[in-house]
Amino acid sequence: MATSEARIEDYRHGKVPRQLRERQLLELAEALFAERGYAGASMEELARRAGVTKPVVYELFGSKDGLFEACVDRSVKRLAADIATAVRAESEPEARLRAGGLAFIRFAAGNRVAWDLMSMGGRFAEQARSVRSSQAALISELMAEMAAEGTDQHELEVAAHAVNAAYEGVAHWMWAHPEVPIEQVADWIAELLIPGLRRFT
Amino acid sequence: MATSEARIEDYRHGKVPRQLRERQLLELAEALFAERGYAGASMEELARRAGVTKPVVYELFGSKDGLFEACVDRSVKRLAADIATAVRAESEPEARLRAGGLAFIRFAAGNRVAWDLMSMGGRFAEQARSVRSSQAALISELMAEMAAEGTDQHELEVAAHAVNAAYEGVAHWMWAHPEVPIEQVADWIAELLIPGLRRFT
DNA sequence: AGACCTCGGTTACCGTCAGTAACCTACTGG
DNA sequence: CCAGTAGGTTACTGACGGTAACCGAGGTCT
Numbered sequence A, B: 001m002a003t004s005e006a007r008i009e010d011y012r013h014g015k016v017p018r019q020l021r022e023r024q025l026l027e028l029a030e031a032l033f034a035e036r037g038y039a040g041a042s043m044e045e046l047a048r049r050a051g052v053t054k055p056v057v058y059e060l061f062g063s064k065d066g067l068f069e070a071c072v073d074r075s076v077k078r079l080a081a082d083i084a085t086a087v088r089a090e091s092e093p094e095a096r097l098r099a100g101g102l103a104f105i106r107f108a109a110g111n112r113v114a115w116d117l118m119s120m121g122g123r124f125a126e127q128a129r130s131v132r133s134s135q136a137a138l139i140s141e142l143m144a145e146m147a148a149e150g151t152d153q154h155e156l157e158v159a160a161h162a163v164n165a166a167y168e169g170v171a172h173w174m175w176a177h178p179e180v181p182i183e184q185v186a187d188w189i190a191e192l193l194i195p196g197l198r199r200f201t
Numbered sequence C: 001a002g003a004c005c006t007c008g009g010t011t012a013c014c015g016t017c018a019g020t021a022a023c024c025t026a027c028t029g030g
Numbered sequence D: 001c002c003a004g005t006a007g008g009t010t011a012c013t014g015a016c017g018g019t020a021a022c023c024g025a026g027g028t029c030t
Helices: A018-040 A043-050 A054-061 A064-088 A093-110 A112-118 A122-146 A153-176 A182-200 B018-040 B043-050 B054-061 B064-088 B093-110 B112-118 B122-146 B153-176 B182-200
Strands: none
Touching: A018 A043, A018 A054, A018 A064, A018 A112, A018 B122, A043 A054, A043 A064, A054 A064, A064 A093, A064 A112, A064 A122, A093 A112, A093 A122, A093 A153, A093 A182, A122 A153, A122 A182, A122 B018, A122 B153, A153 A182, A153 B122, A153 B153, A153 B182, A182 B153, A182 B182, B018 B043, B018 B054, B018 B064, B018 B112, B043 B054, B043 B064, B054 B064, B064 B093, B064 B112, B064 B122, B093 B112, B093 B122, B093 B153, B093 B182, B122 B153, B122 B182, B153 B182
């Protein structure tokens, strides 16, 4: 990392550059949302924790929804990057799926805060849907590699969504069973899904 | 149905029995939540639609959360009943899973209101988790029928959660693709999952 | 030097809504 | 006729999302 990370403490007399303030608020907001839930988190408190007042937050994010979406966006990007990296490390389709799945599970296990953020449905159903779709698109791509030419596009999409959801659902299960190693879990899911996916080849 | 359904209109001068009022409010609340989302739905408006005032709602449900949970509970029970009925109609394990899956998909397709209610995460994460768990328990039961004796209990649970989540995830996909018949979708998922499930037998 | 701009920030307010305390009133049974 | 109660209302509080208006330190142009 060449450019040293700027810190808030360097700006003693208030007056922190917008970009830095934004990063600071995003980090605090992520923690706050995870800690209190969407409804329970108050803009006032976020501002207080950052040592500023409400209008500052509103100028940067527009609204509470805007702030939340920004947080989710951040997490989604991190997750997508993690998966992409893991997938790129392998070359065989099946190995890529296993690697992607493991990365997914790992992320869920190691970033519960971010994870909880992303799986908040409710009024953010639309956003959640688009997250899932892009996730599924990623999987579709993986599957398209190994799919025969004549495969029905809809069926492929459905399978991709199913695969994505399966991992997602199991991630929830994991929280209740920390004693089970995640590699084991990832393996079980892969073992469950791969046989059914083979018919696409 | 022997006992005739009591209706609100029969009680011209206010004074409606609590039980009936409760049913009425639950139905209106379900619609309202679906229409406006949790945050957007106001207790005031619900009361107005029912022709009463807020404290009536509060006496019956305690809080907005309480009302919401009651709504979800109602939907969950309906879904579980639907699935149980469908499953009971078959005898072969594989056919039962297919039937259960189809019932699941059918419910999602025909009760979007209830469905949306159930998949609202956020502050209701705990409730959502318990719903999923009981759902998965149902599937576990199904799978236990066809599972060999020595099967790892954890693996079975994981698979059950994965199967449940897969159906759930695809239900979301369906909304965006109403042109695809639900039987087709249900079949695709079954085809995807069953091969992987066979290793339990 | 002084006029001026702008950037980061504050004070003080509004409207909405969950939740509650206190009160009202038509029936019902003794 | 009186008491109890079941169903309901009025009128309020407190919290919170969101906003208008203002402020002051620093740099820049003439």
